[in-house]
Amino acid sequence: MVQVRVAGVALDAAQQHVILLKPLEDLPGEGRLLPIWIGAQEATSILVAVEGAPVPRPLAHDLMREILDTLGATVDRVEVTRIDEGTYYADVVLDTPVGSRVVDARPSDAVALASRTGASIFVADGVLAEAGVIDTVTGEDEDGVPVDAEESVDEFKRFLEDVDPDDFRG
Structure with missing residues (x-):
């Protein structure tokens, strides 16, 4: 397992949301990015959390966090465990009063x-x-702002224009 961070959320050429995960130890311009196509609501939820943006009412993932807090459980970590025919799978590992528990989740919800x-x-x-x-x-x-960001964004947009989610199917 490789520890990653959310490097960003983007739109591909078909206006589909893509979350980008990047290994923590990799500097910009080295290593790899993992693109995972996600829904618009999940993209919004991730962006709100990453940017610390206020919301007038709790989103679904805020509710999940509150439920876990109420039950005395915490999220230890999340793991994107596999990809099968283009579908990603993830686990949420919880620390609960009765021990560690693993819950199957979509990567977007887990992130x-x-x-x-x-x-x-x-x-x-x-x-x-x-x-x-x-x-x-x-x-x-x-x-922490990318150097040559405009060039990098343009290059990534070109990548997104040419890539298709089917490219990642096994």
Whole structure:
């Protein structure tokens, strides 16, 4: 397993949302990014959590976090465990008063929940090897902003225009 972070959420050429996961130890421009196509609601939920944006009413993943808190459970970590015919699978690992529990989840829901709880996100080595794409960002400045960001965004847009979710089917 490789620990990752949410590197961003983007739209592909068909206006489908894609979450980008990046290994923590990889600098921009090295290693791989893992694109996972997700729904619009999940993309919004992840962006709200990552950016710390206020919402007038709790979203579904806020409710999940509150339920876990009420029951005395915490999210230990989430894991994107496999990809099967283009479908990604994930687990949410919980610490509960009665011990550790593993709950099957869609990666988008697992990442949205991890983004709200501060839990670590991991991706199986085989998933990253099979579905990861080469990261082309050239670096970051002292504030963590990508250098040559406009060029990198344009390059990534070109990638998204040419890629199809079927490219990641086994």
